[in-house]
Amino acid sequence: GAVVSQHPSWVICKSGTSVKIECRSLDFQATTMFWYRQFPKQSLMLMATSNEGSKATYEQGVEKDKFLINHASLTLSTLTVTSAHPEDSSFYICSAKENGPANTGELFFGEGSRLTVL
Amino acid sequence: GNSVTQMEGPVTLSEEAFLTINCTYTATGYPSLFWYVQYPGEGLQLLLKATKADDKGSNKGFEATYRKETTSFHLEKGSVQVSDSAVYFCALSPGANSKLTFGKGITLSVRP
Numbered sequence: 001g002a003v004v005s006q007h008p009s010w011v012i013c014k015s016g017t018s019v020k021i022e023c024r025s026l027d028f029q030a031t032t033m034f035w036y037r038q039f040p041k042q043s044l045m046l047m048a049t050s051n052e053g054s055k056a057t058y059e060q061g062v063e064k065d066k067f068l069i070n071h072a073s074l075t076l077s078t079l080t081v082t083s084a085h086p087e088d089s090s091f092y093i094c095s096a097k098e099n100g101p102a103n104t105g106e107l108f109f110g111e112g113s114r115l116t117v118l
Numbered sequence: 119g120n121s122v123t124q125m126e127g128p129v130t131l132s133e134e135a136f137l138t139i140n141c142t143y144t145a146t147g148y149p150s151l152f153w154y155v156q157y158p159g160e161g162l163q164l165l166l167k168a169t170k171a172d173d174k175g176s177n178k179g180f181e182a183t184y185r186k187e188t189t190s191f192h193l194e195k196g197s198v199q200v201s202d203s204a205v206y207f208c209a210l211s212p213g214a215n216s217k218l219t220f221g222k223g224i225t226l227s228v229r230p
Contacts, residue, residue, distance in 0.1 A: 006161070034217070043207065043222045044162075093161050095218075106152065106211075107218050112161040 002028045004096050006110035013084055014118055020080045021113045023094030029074040030096035034107065035067075038091040050077040074099070084117040091115075120145045120219045122208050127224035131198055139193040139224055141182075141208035149210040151175075151184050151191040152218070156205040165193075165206070198228045 003026040013019050023033055031052045036044040048069050049057040056069035066088075068080040077096075081088050091114050095107040125140040143151065150169045154162040166175030171186035182193045191208060208221040 044220050046217065049217065095162075106150070106164060106167060108164070109154075109162040 002096075002098055002108040004094065004108045004110040006092075006094055006113050008113060009111055010114040010116075012116045012118065015085055016083055018080055018082045019084055019115060020078055021092055021094075021115075023077045023079070023096070023110050025075045025096045025098075025108070028096075028098045028108075029100075030077075031074060031099050033071060033077040033094055033096045035069060035077075035079050036093045036095065038093060038112075044093060047079075052077075081115065084115070086117045089115055089117045120149070120210060120212060122210055122219055122221035124208050124221035124224050128227060129224060130227045130229065133200055133228055133230055134197045135228075137193070137195040137198045137202075137226070139206055139208075139226070141191045141193065141221060143189050143191065143208075143210050145189075145210055145212055147212060148186075149212045151182070152209040152211070153180070153182055153191070153193050154207040154209060154220075156207065156223070158204070162207065198226070200228045200230055202226060203228045 005024045007022045033050040035047045037047050038044050046059050047062045050069045050071040052071045052074050058064045071077040091112050093112045095109045121144045123142050152167045153165040155165045156162045166177040168175040168184035174183045180195045182191050205223045205225050207223045209218050211218050
C-alpha cells in the first residue's frame with residue numbers, strides 16, 4: 001500500500017528557533033499533500049494544502065509566515081515552524097493523495113511529528 | 119458545507135462486547151466515506167472506506183455501511199479486543215481532489 005513517512009517523529013527545540021518537518025510519499029507521487037495539527041484529545045485541524053510547484057493554500061486563522069510550507073517535488077513537502085514558541089507545541093501530521101485514476105479521495109497519513117518547544 | 123458528526127465519547131467497553139460508533143454526514147452529491155483509526159502515539163491509519171451508497175467497507179472485523187437515505191456510516195464490530203483501544207475518526211471526501219473533512223473523533227477503551 002501507499003506509504004507516507006514523516007521526519008523527525010519527535011523534536012524538542014528552544015523557543016525562538018525554527019524547526020523543519022519533512023513529509024515524503026515513499027511509493028507514489030502526490031501533487032497534493034495536507035498538513036494537520038492535532039491537540040491532545042482533539043480532532044485534526046487542517047492547517048494548509050500543499051501543492052507541488054505552487055504556493056500552499058492556508059486555512060483561515062493559520063499564519064502563513066509562521067508555518068512555511070514548501071512542496072518542491074512530487075514526493076516531498078516540508079513544514080517549517082518559524083520562531084517557535086511553547087504554544088506551537090503539538091502533534092503535526094501530514095497526508096497525501098495519490099495522483100492518477102487510482103485516487104478515490106483516500107488520504108495516506110504519515111506517522112506524525114511531535115514538536116515540543118521549551 | 120460538508121460536515122461529519124460523530125457520537126460523543128469516550129466509550130469504554132469490556133473485551134468481546136459489541137461496538138457501534140455512530141457517524142452521520144452532510145454533503146452534496148455522493149461523497150466517499152472513511153473510518154480512520156489512531157493508535158496511541160501514532161498517526162492515522164485507514165480502517166475502511168465506502169465510495170458509493172449501500173457499499174459496505176470492512177477490515178479487521180470492523181464494518182460500516184454507506185447509507186444514503188440516513189446519511190450515515192456507523193462503525194460496528196461484533197467482538198472488540200483490548201488492542202482495538204484507539205481513537206476513531208469518521209471522514210468524508212466529496213471527490214477525488216477534495217479536502218477530507220473529519221469528525222471530532224471518539225476514544226474507545228477496551229478493558230480485559
